[in-house]
Amino acid sequence: MRTYALTPLECTSVQAILSAVLNEQSPVDRAIALEFKTERMPETAQLHIIDAVGDMLRRLNLLAFLADVPLAQAGIAVQSLICQWHLLHNRQLPNLRVADQCDQKVFETRRELARQQPALWDGCPEWLEDLGQQQLGLQWPAERAALTQAAKRYIRVNTLKCNETQLQHRLQQEHIDTRAVEGVPGALEVTSNGSLFRTQAFKDGWFEQQDAGSQLIAPFLGVEPGMRVIDACAGAGGKTLHLAALMAGKGRLLAMDVEQWKLDNLRLRARRAGAHNIEPRLIESSKTIKRLKESADRLLLDVPCSGLGVVKRNPDTKWRDTAERLPVLLELQADILRRYSKMVKIGGQLVYATCSLLPAENQDQVARFINECDGQFTLLREQSISPAQTGFDGFYMALLQRN
Ligand SMILES: C[S@@+](CC[C@H](N)C(=O)[O-])C[C@H]1O[C@@H](n2cnc3c(N)ncnc32)[C@H](O)[C@@H]1O
Incomplete structure (x- = not known):
């Protein structure tokens, strides 16, 4: 986190963005884009605002605790949160309206109380703390702390x-x-x-x-120019574009997803990147997958996941998601792995990848698939990218060979 004091105008924008995110459930990117469209300001001011909003959302429960408001009511105490954030980072308070909400002595007392609660200090909601402890055990506190840091560019x-x-x-x-x-x-x-x-x-x-950790996934698939490759959960194509580059634009790269708007976005990005061997294809039903049976030399399954590994980039999700979403995701991941893996040719390879740190979404999924696939696939290697050890976002990837 860079250190600077927010100007009063920057503070007003931060307040508008946080109010939109917390009170209107607006995704943070959209709230920021809207604010910058309405309020013209220099680039440095925009960067200050983006940094500040990100940092406040990463530790929202801590700021609410310091402000002595229940987390559920954080949206109606935004000025007070901004004030606590300034005190927490030892920054000069930007204007009197915000300063009114601050009492240095009360702040210091509550900060000491918060320090004694590591999960709170690291901006971790209770549901996530329970899940992290249960899934990662002793490794969790270091990962939790790393996920509170500002993401590098x-x-x-x-x-x-x-x-x-x-x-x-x-x-x-x-x-x-x-x-x-x-x-x-x-x-x-x-x-x-x-x-x-x-x-x-x-x-x-x-x-x-693209995050540096994410850039390790496409090379894991070992694509070569001229191959027939499928990226079956391509989204807007972050990894598809990387695959196209590794293939030197030669061969066939099918980019599939269930959301047309993402593929439209991918098409624009591919044009800008000069990646001409990408063919976007919408998955309309299970038939789209069945028709591609045993057609791919390489298959990337970058499956939908909890996104826990990228939570420092999307901190608002911590305050919206709950542990209840996990079983639904686990079912979807297992289903994708089971059905989509049939698109790999005999002797071909697939990578199963997530941006999650949870073994339930990673090693456990792959182990169960290998167990249940009647010897059709062998696990060649797997790799986890730990935010605590690398400073990157968190990822998991497994390379499987079709026998
Ligand atoms: C982790 S994101 C992919 C990110 C993308 N690979 C990238 O690098 O930018 C997972 C994607 O899977 C898509 N998805 C969800 N359910 C799917 C399904 N049943 N089949 C294929 N894709 C699916 C989502 O729309 C989302 O774009």
């Missing part, structure tokens, strides 16, 4: 258009500094402020924003 070099050095040089000319990420070829960490999406390099399709 990473981009992926689009090797269909340029290489790492060329991209770094071009971005530098557009006043964006980057550095290579150890262990993740093609990933750059963005170390300066400034909007990436306004750069000409972005408009020309030289890079995509």
